Amino acid sequence: MQVYADNAATTKLSDTALQAMLPYLKDTYGNASSLYRIGQTAHHGVQAARETVAKVLNAETNEIYFTSGGSEADNWAIKGIAELMAKKGKKHIITTSFEHHAVLHTVKKLAQYGFEITYLPVYENGIVKVEDVKNAIREDTALVTVMYANNEIGTIQPIAEIGAVCHEKGVLFHTDAVQAAGHLPIDVKAQNIDLLSMSAHKFHGPKGIGALYCRQGIRLPNLIEGGAQERGRRAGTEAVYAMAGMAAALKEANDNLAENTAKVTALRDRLIDGLLKIELSRLNGDRKQRLPGNVNISFEGVEGESLLLYLDMKGISASSGSACTSGSLDPSHVLLAIGLPHEVAHGSLRLSLCETNTEEEIDYIISCVPEIIERLRSMSPLWERIQKERGLA
Numbered sequence: 001m002q003v004y005a006d007n008a009a010t011t012k013l014s015d016t017a018l019q020a021m022l023p024y025l026k027d028t029y030g031n032a033s034s035l036y037r038i039g040q041t042a043h044h045g046v047q048a049a050r051e052t053v054a055k056v057l058n059a060e061t062n063e064i065y066f067t068s069g070g071s072e073a074d075n076w077a078i079k080g081i082a083e084l085m086a087k088k089g090k091k092h093i094i095t096t097s098f099e100h101h102a103v104l105h106t107v108k109k110l111a112q113y114g115f116e117i118t119y120l121p122v123y124e125n126g127i128v129k130v131e132d133v134k135n136a137i138r139e140d141t142a143l144v145t146v147m148y149a150n151n152e153i154g155t156i157q158p159i160a161e162i163g164a165v166c167h168e169k170g171v172l173f174h175t176d177a178v179q180a181a182g183h184l185p186i187d188v189k190a191q192n193i194d195l196l197s198m199s200a201h202k203f204h205g206p207k208g209i210g211a212l213y214c215r216q217g218i219r220l221p222n223l224i225e226g227g228a229q230e231r232g233r234r235a236g237t238e239a240v241y242a243m244a245g246m247a248a249a250l251k252e253a254n255d256n257l258a259e260n261t262a263k264v265t266a267l268r269d270r271l272i273d274g275l276l277k278i279e280l281s282r283l284n285g286d287r288k289q290r291l292p293g294n295v296n297i298s299f300e301g302v303e304g305e306s307l308l309l310y311l312d313m314k315g316i317s318a319s320s321g322s323a324c325t326s327g328s329l330d331p332s333h334v335l336l337a338i339g340l341p342h343e344v345a346h347g348s349l350r351l352s353l354c355e356t357n358t359e360e361e362i363d364y365i366i367s368c369v370p371e372i373i374e375r376l377r378s379m380s381p382l383w384e385r386i387q388k389e390r391g392l393a
């Protein structure tokens with residue numbers, strides 16, 4: 001059996017999205033800035049996509065800027081606001097210790113340019129405290145950036161409340177909503193969000209396209225100088241097919257949100273319950289305040305990387321809590337941020353589900369994991385030590 005359980009890394013393109021893209025890859029190849037008919041048809045495609053994205057977020061059409069994805073949107077929002085606010089002498093940024101690297105590496109870069117960064121704790125449950133945000137805000141705070149939902153442990157943050165605190169204090173609020181868009185309801189107005197990042201390939205849209213929502217009236221500096229595309233703020237001929245695919249995927253996800261959430265949540269809970277039966281396992285991140293599709297479990301005495309290889313041999317695609325795949329042996333900064341010891345963080349497994357996963361697939365995973373864990377533990381000196389320490393041997 002082949003089971004794809006790494007939907008937090010990327011998702012399969014939906015048929016609806018593919019169908020929406022095809023016309024712009026074939027006959028409607030005109031430049032959206034051209035005045036003749038196939039150019040104007042492409043232009044209408046861009047407009048329609050922007051309207052669809054705006055509507056799903058409860059934003060205005062002119063508040064949506066298409067980007068190449070989530071990383072670009074995060075970079076633009078944070079560096080842009082930093083540039084804007086530095087002119088007013090504000091050089092303090094508040095974020096959390098478990099953001100995606102697109103945010104963490106961006107603020108680290110800004111620190112080299114004299115910005116001061118406050119990293120808020122996320123505690124054992126993986127949730128930021130609104131009170132901490134409030135206490136961290138200063139006269140010179142330029143921006144608060146807190147992710148909507150974490151990509152590794154799936155925990156959902158109190159976004160509306162954080163936004164309210166920021167607005168009370170007159171500070172701009174950005175959220176990396178890449179894991180939330182298409183999976184959780186978003187209302188930028190009701191949730192007091194000034195800037196929001198999203199990415200199409202996390203909700204069954206194409207790769208290489210995303211969007212930044214930026215509230216009207218914020219003078220966000222241009223990202224790319226050139227033509228008048230994206231209201232002159234991000235120049236370059238529009239990838240109309242990608243925009244159309246993103247809009248179609250987002251609309252589809254949003255139209256089916258309640259149904260998908262119910263289905264995926266049930267699969268998730270079945271998987272969590274099944275895997276937690278394994279000795280010395282623990283669920284990472286809050287059990288309730290988490291993305292419908294996220295399962296993140298640590299198994300003591302196990303190497304996450306080896307676990308992935310064995311799962312792959314069984315046809316299961318998943319992800320681990322260490323970043324070895326990206327060429328580093330450090331355990332995930334997210335798992336360390338919620339207080340896991342290094343060796344436990346190393347034995348973590350993330351399975352991220354979507355609405356096309358089935359109960360049979362979940363049961364297959366539940367049947368495969370225990371024997372793999374047992375085999376890995378039987379070869380592990382670490383497991384031998386753990387057993388001795390706990391009097392299990």
Ligand SMILES: *Cc1c(COP(=O)(O)O)cnc(C)c1O
Pocket residue numbers: 008009068069070071072074100102147149150151176177178179199200202208209210
């Ligand atoms: C995937 C992801 C990103 C990066 O998005 P890309 O479109 O791949 O650049 C940023 N933030 C979070 C939380 C993500 O999950």
